[in-house]
Amino acid sequence: MSRRGTGPRLAVNPITCLAHGMCAELLPEYVKLDEWGYPILNGDPLPPDLVAHAKRAVADCPTLALRLDPTS
Amino acid sequence: MNGPILWYAARSTGIVSLLLLTGTVLLGVLGPLRVGSPAWPRFALAGLHRNISLLTLAVLGVHAATVVVDSYVPFRPVDAFVPFLGAYQPLWTGLGVAAFDVLIALVVTSLLRQRINLRLWRSLHWLAYLCWPLSLIHALGGGTDAAGSWPLLLGVLCALAVLAAVIWRIAARRRLAGRVV
Numbered sequence: 001m002s003r004r005g006t007g008p009r010l011a012v013n014p015i016t017c018l019a020h021g022m023c024a025e026l027l028p029e030y031v032k033l034d035e036w037g038y039p040i041l042n043g044d045p046l047p048p049d050l051v052a053h054a055k056r057a058v059a060d061c062p063t064l065a066l067r068l069d070p071t072s
Numbered sequence: 073m074n075g076p077i078l079w080y081a082a083r084s085t086g087i088v089s090l091l092l093l094t095g096t097v098l099l100g101v102l103g104p105l106r107v108g109s110p111a112w113p114r115f116a117l118a119g120l121h122r123n124i125s126l127l128t129l130a131v132l133g134v135h136a137a138t139v140v141v142d143s144y145v146p147f148r149p150v151d152a153f154v155p156f157l158g159a160y161q162p163l164w165t166g167l168g169v170a171a172f173d174v175l176i177a178l179v180v181t182s183l184l185r186q187r188i189n190l191r192l193w194r195s196l197h198w199l200a201y202l203c204w205p206l207s208l209i210h211a212l213g214g215g216t217d218a219a220g221s222w223p224l225l226l227g228v229l230c231a232l233a234v235l236a237a238v239i240w241r242i243a244a245r246r247r248l249a250g251r252v253v
Binding site for chain 2: 016019020022026059060062063064
């Protein structure tokens with residue numbers, strides 16, 4: 001998988017995340033869940049067609065633990 | 073304006089909004105339990121929780137407006153927002169108005185959830201457990217035909233449903249001790 005690109009990257013705050021798992025439902029392309037339900041993120045820059053879905057996943061996180069970091 | 077149409081409208085929107093609010097509360101109580109299935113994923117249930125709450129507010133707006141417009145009931149626009157101010161059944165109506173105010177606060181803070189402190193939002197959101205009983209008491213006490221008829225049965229069913237959901241959540245919290253639900 002290429003790590004190049006200029007899109008934003010997903011990041012999770014592991015302290016506030018409580019494994020609701022909605023991010024994996026909304027963005028399965030970049031979020032998998034471990035056996036306890038916590039997200040394992042693909043940290044690559046997001047392609048443009050997934051940014052809107054990522055924003056939805058960020059907004060819908062029940063504990064607001066998911067965020068989008070701009071790629072510098 | 074006067075006439076039975078307004079009374080029917082106020083009554084029906086009141087009953088519908090109680091049902092919608094109960095649905096919102098049920099989804100809200102069960103949400104943190106990670107309830108969901110392939111056909112009903114969690115994000116869809118969370119979206120329903122939000123959308124049904126918005127619908128509740130819209131139907132409640134009509135409920136309040138019909139009572140304001142109905143000249144049979146001495147109820148001014150300001151009485152729809154300030155509890156216990158109106159002259160018509162001050163206690164029962166006041167409880168409903170208080171619940172309406174709390175619901176507005178809950179919806180507004182939830183729509184701004186990303187912009188305000190999450191802890192503040194979460195503490196405020198516990199007020200839902202005040203909003204819903206106030207609405208139920210308002211409906212059963214203030215409803216013009218609530219006692220001893222099918223609206224009473226509806227209220228009892230709503231209460232049983234929410235009670236069951238709350239017991240389920242408390243039981244799940246004990247089972248998943250250490251995991252915040």
